[in-house]
Amino acid sequence: MKTRLFWVRHGPTHAKGLVGWADLPADLSDTARIARLDAHLPRQALLVSSDLSRAAATADTLAADRTRLPHDPALRELHFGDWDLKAPEDIKDQSRYQAFWDHPGEVRPPSGETWPELAARVDAATDALIATHPGADLVIVAHLGVILTQLQRALALTATEAFSHSIAPLSVTELHHTPTGWHVSGINHVP
Template sequence: MTRLFWVRHGPTHAKSMVGWSDLPADLSDTAQLARLDAALPPDALVVSSDLSRAAATADAIAGSRTRLPHDPDLREIHFGDWELKRFDEVEDQDHIRAYWDNPGDIRPPGGESWNDVTARVDRAVARLIADNPGRDIVAVAHFGVILTQLQQALKIGAYEAFSHRIENLSLTELHWDGAGWTARTINQNL
């Protein structure tokens, strides 16, 4: 069995769609980081997205755990032309509504669809499991990344997955038994 402990990076305090922009995380809540670190298996491997907000969060909770190289396939959704815009700043309101209301093949201009993100993250997770069979893995990533995996574990549609909150510095624990995923904890705040 492989246990994945998904951690969402520390807050950026941005009030817009932040995908591939490399904004730093606010890691000033050292007490919460310490509680998160204590809740994670001491012998787990730690991996993160290559974006600094995830990498810095992973470094803050890694402790003596083995740190794997950053994985760009664990990046957030690529919002393309919508990057760093608020929902109401996007000119084509029908397009952005369709993107969030019917997640699947709809893409932001120059960005990724939900199905693109899911395929990219699935590749990363399959690679992690194949390279580290039976190991506990702490993966520090982003809202959309974690939701792609939660969708599979809960066997729900993308729209239903979006109804879940994944807060900054929260823990979502998923187990892989070789045949499928099971969700153990979702959005646990410590």
């Protein structure tokens, strides 16, 4: 049975620093773009989002004909801990910051989480959605890191390879889960 997952990145925040668990609003003023996104997504899909307001509000704009599932905190962005909302140049330990990006998974942001911890959290949430709603179309509004973990899983990429993919705000990355595994139908599609 095929389950289609339409991963939507929330609307832009225009923040200049790292944005993890900080609850910033999304800019949803581009109503024409949101209308194109809405038209691109399946009408009868189930809709779920991260509990952070930028994802939840984006999902709310897409909810008209879709069944809304409760917000899921397991779909939150990577927890940057003490680095949250800081511009890269304002992070005091530059060697640690650089190592975080150069060697994903080996370095933890202070008071945050590692890439493998994020991936495990999102994998479990995704697996639960698929198990609970087999064969459904799922629109999942989440964050850059969250979507990259699922692209990493579907394509069997390293974290570094996953980081090389661009996922624009209000874009769709479509993944299919079947009994034979994962299939990628589209990455970073901007309707």
